[in-house]
Amino acid sequence: MKAEIIAVGTELLLGQIANTNAQFLSQKLAEVGIGVYYHTVVGDNADRLYKLIQEAFTRSDLIIFSGGLGPTKDDLTKETVARAVARPLVHDEQALNRIVSYFEKRGIKMTDNNRKQALVIEGSHVLPNDHGMAPGMVIEHKGKYVMMLPGPPRELYPMFTTYGLPHLLSLIRDQYVVHSKVLRFFGIGESALEEELIDLIDGQSNPTIAPLAKEGEVTIRLTAKAKSVAEAEEMIRSVEHEINRRVGEFIYGYNDDSLESVLVRQLTERGETVAFAESITGGLVSHLVTSIPGSSAALKGSIVCYTNEVKESLLAVPQDVLASAGAVSEETARILAEQVRVRLGSTYGISITGEAGPIASEDKPVGLVYIGATDGMHTEIKTFRLSGQRPAIQLRSAKYAIFTMLERIKKGGF
Amino acid sequence: MKAEIIAVGTELLLGQIANTNAQFLSQKLAEVGIGVYYHTVVGDNADRLYKLIQEAFTRSDLIIFSGGLGPTKDDLTKETVARAVARPLVHDEQALNRIVSYFEKRGIKMTDNNRKQALVIEGSHVLPNDHGMAPGMVIEHKGKYVMMLPGPPRELYPMFTTYGLPHLLSLIRDQYVVHSKVLRFFGIGESALEEELIDLIDGQSNPTIAPLAKEGEVTIRLTAKAKSVAEAEEMIRSVEHEINRRVGEFIYGYNDDSLESVLVRQLTERGETVAFAESITGGLVSHLVTSIPGSSAALKGSIVCYTNEVKESLLAVPQDVLASAGAVSEETARILAEQVRVRLGSTYGISITGEAGPIASEDKPVGLVYIGATDGMHTEIKTFRLSGQRPAIQLRSAKYAIFTMLERIKKGGF
Structure with missing residues (x-):
């Protein structure tokens, strides 16, 4: 089966947004073994869109449209596809009810163009929109399939995953x-x-x-x-x-796990907490963890010890350690991890110190990173030599810090 | 002038990457008033690419290709365009020298397919590649322009900005x-x-x-x-x-400024420093600031005071303030800002406390945010009511925190 994806929207041609819908749909189709042969972006222009639809019918078995289903006069996808397959538009009761109740709930007056959003191509299989007003559609035309999806990713992604793809699979190979x-x-x-x-x-x-x-x-x-x-x-x-x-x-x-979501889940389940002493990562580890709802049960807090002064004053790294071994050293990593745990009263303490570059501040190579991890009884120090630019080194350091903690939990301790 | 952008690469059709090149090129073309009418993505397939080139010549005055200029047999753009305009490929001396010296410098043996990268279409204007090996090209063909650019964004962006666009503008309106x-x-x-x-x-x-x-x-x-x-x-x-x-x-x-880069620059120029007490932002403000090289001159460090315990133990917020006014309050914001400044020894102290949601932890609405800012003499508290999901509330809180600091500097103090 040959598929192609057509995104409709002038905002794409102006470069205001990237065509991430095509990327998402391509990934999902690749996963079920459907090959995508073209992505096209066309503006809100009926003539160019019509020509493109005709071309697509000559070369593809499945055409997926994103965008152009909204209420304004710029939204042309439905009307133009209807013309190409010579079918009328009819009101879909369910979609209309959803739209009417949406406006009633919010006490806003519904304008006529919103009613237009409940129009669907006659004979189409309607895909409900759980995150917006315009419904999606699937039609069969001369042995080919056409799917129309709304443009906003927060509407398109769940509609395709929940309704579009399952319906498509039921059509093309209902035995599997x-x-x-x-x-x-x-x-x-x-x-x-x-x-x-x-x-x-x-x-x-x-x-x-x-x-x-x-x-x-x-x-x-x-x-x-x-x-x-x-x-x-x-x-x-x-x-x-x-x-x-x-x-x-x-x-x-x-599946949808991330290092930080697994960390929050595992610590919360065990009733344990962590605190971070972040030097090279400058707050990134804490930011990743606190992006997870409910993370306050797992993260006590952190100290971003970006300067040696703060390492010394808040985390008791002795001046002579900073002078001799340096801030980027096993010794400093050890003290930071142990001190942040004690001072924040957490089950575990993790420290991250290293050289992010572009210019090394001590006599150490850019990309050298030490991660310390402790449970108060045992402390482990890991050494990494990461490559890449500053943002990549910071992000990978942050991920290694979280992974180090997960590893310890998995192995049942230190 | 009608332009279109054709990206060549199967990885795009598999959804492994988004077509950000088309977005970038569209933005740049829009800025100089050139309208883009189509984006197309096609795989590494000579027949489909050839057909598409012919179609593009019928509808556009300017065709920009990205990708397919590399050394492997999958890289077909040059060969296919050459066939479409009926011109031979010839070795470009300068490009070949660059490639040879690249391999010599690194002491790696150059394989034959690397020589292929120095081939250009006869009569083309060559665009140097400062960040990779494959040169770009511009050709004129029957009053139309064709530009070929390498696929990797780190090569395409600077090549287009430095060489491609200026050359294009010189061709189409050299008087401006x-x-x-x-x-x-x-x-x-x-x-x-x-x-x-x-x-x-x-x-x-x-x-x-x-x-x-x-x-x-x-x-x-x-x-x-x-x-x-x-x-x-x-x-x-x-x-x-x-x-x-x-x-x-x-x-x-x-131009390329960001809130955080301006903050680092202005504080560094003034020989001043800042420290953050981050509750709702959980380290994000510090992460943004430390993503700027040289930020250690401006940021002393931060305390991620995600739990009330840490607000109390490390930042001296009295238990009765937390119990009566709460963690999300003017009073707490004031104490956090003043304490983080004193404890980290910075010129300024900034605090951010609020409800990120999805569920409010105190009896406060999601999106309520207090930002405290102090220079040790005066403390200012700002109240915000932000909307959106958790990540948007956290990001906007972080930006308001940095902006609040910038405003104070601009106004010459507190």
């Missing part, structure tokens, strides 16, 4: 379900991971095993096609078991 | 230069700003006045066309003067 699970790795590079699993990756076609690297993390997506979700899950489980046996120590989470 | 300046605003919404300037925006065509809102900030881009840069600058200066007269209090910087 496609189910996937993402394994999240940290502390191992993509190529090292591939090397460990190369025989599995090469040998498997169902489930497929797809690694992807991003910002120092690697994910593996396992995707199974089967007669039922239970069967697909069982197929995934057996491959996952083998992957876990080989490289399980680097798996920190699944 | 186009020059622009960005004014950066904070603390005023896009619509309020437009209202203040509506007569200027409506009345002006040269320079153009283009507002854009993003993440709580608003920018205004002033773009002038003139016979010389000096003349363009003079035209911009007089509009800027009028804007500054009306809404100058909200201008914090220009």
Whole structure:
């Protein structure tokens, strides 16, 4: 099946936003084995859009539109597709009710153009919009499929995942379900991971095993096609078991997990807390953790000890340690971790000190990072030599700090 | 002039990356008044690419390609465009020398396919690549222009800005230069700003006045066309003067400035320092500031006082204040700002406390934020009611904290 994605919106052609909808849809389609051959962006112009639709019908089996379903006169997608497939627009009762009740609830007067949003192409399968007003649609036309989705990502993403993709799969291969699970790795590079699993990756076609690297993390997506979700899950489980046996120590989470969400969850479950002494990361670790709702149960607080003065005054690093070993040293990392734990009264203390660059402030190479971790009884210091620019070194240091804490919890302590 | 952008690369169709090159190029072209009518993404496939080039020649005056200039057999752009315009590929001496010296410097053996990167279409104007190996090209063909740029953004952005766009402008209107300046605003919404300037925006065509809102900030881009840069600058200066007269209090910087870069620069110039007590922002303010190289001269450090315990133990907020007024209160904001300044020994102290949601922890509405700022003599507390989700509230709180500090410096103190 050949698919293409057409995004409609002048704001894209002005460069005000990037076409992240096409990226999202392409990822989702790739996961279920549907190949995307073109992305096109066209402005809010009926003639150019009409021409493009005709071209798309000659070369693709599935055409997915994003944008142009709203209430204003710029929103042309529905009308233009209706013209291309020679079908009228009709009011969808359910969509109209949703829109009317939306305005009633907020006590706002509904204007006529909002009613336009409840128009759908006759004979289409309507996709409900749980996060906005314009419904989506799927139509079949001469053996081809056309899906129309709203432009705002907060509406498009859930509509496609919850309604669009399942409906599409039911149309094109109702004998199968496609189910996937993402394994999240940290502390191992993509190529090292591939090397460990190369025989599995090469040998498997169902489930497929797809690694992807991003910002120092690697994910593996396992995707199974089967007669039922239970069967697909069982197929995934057996491959996952083998992957876990080989490289399980680097798996920190699944699906939508992040290092910080897993940390908050695990500490909260155990009734434990952490505090960070952040030098090189300058607050980034704490920011990542506090971006998770409910993190106040897990994070006591942190000290951003960006200058030596603060290391000395708030975290009791002796002046002679700073003078001899330096701020970027095992000794300093050890004292920072132990002191931040004591001073903030947390179960664990983690410190991060290093050279972010571009210019090293001590006589140490840019990218040298020490992470200290303690539970009050034992303290462990890890040394890293990270490469890249300042933001990359700071982000990877922050992730290593969280991963170090997770590793300790997994291993049952220090 | 009608332009279109064609990105070549299967990784885009798989959704592994978003087409940010098209966004960047569209922005730059919009700034000089060139309209973009299509973005297309096509995979590394010679037939589909060839067909698309032919289509593009029928509808556009300027076609810009990104990607497909590399050394591997997947890289097809040059060859396919050469075929479409019926011209041979020839070695470019300068590009070849750059590639040879690149390998010599690193002591790596150069493979034959790297030599392929120095091939250019005969008669093309070559665009040097300062950040990689594959050169770019501009050719004229039957009164139309074709520009080819490398795919990696770190190569494409500077090549287009430094060489591609100036060459293009010299071809299409060599009698003019186009020059622009960005004014950066904070603390005023896009619509309020437009209202203040509506007569200027409506009345002006040269320079153009283009507002854009993003993440709580608003920018205004002033773009002038003139016979010389000096003349363009003079035209911009007089509009800027009028804007500054009306809404100058909200201008914090220009062009590539950010709130945090301006803060670091201004404090460093004055030999002053700041320290933050971060509750709701959980380290984000410090992270933003320490993302700027050289920030250690301006930021002493911070305390992430995420729990009441830490507010009490490290920042001396009395238990009865926390019990009566609460952590989210003017009183707490005042004590946090004053204490963090004293304890970290900085010139200024800034505190940020509030409710980020999704669930309020005290009996306060989500989005209520207090920012305290002190120089040790006077302390000012500002109250904000921010809307949006947790990450938006945290980010806007962080920006208001930095802006509050900048405002104080601008006004010459507290």
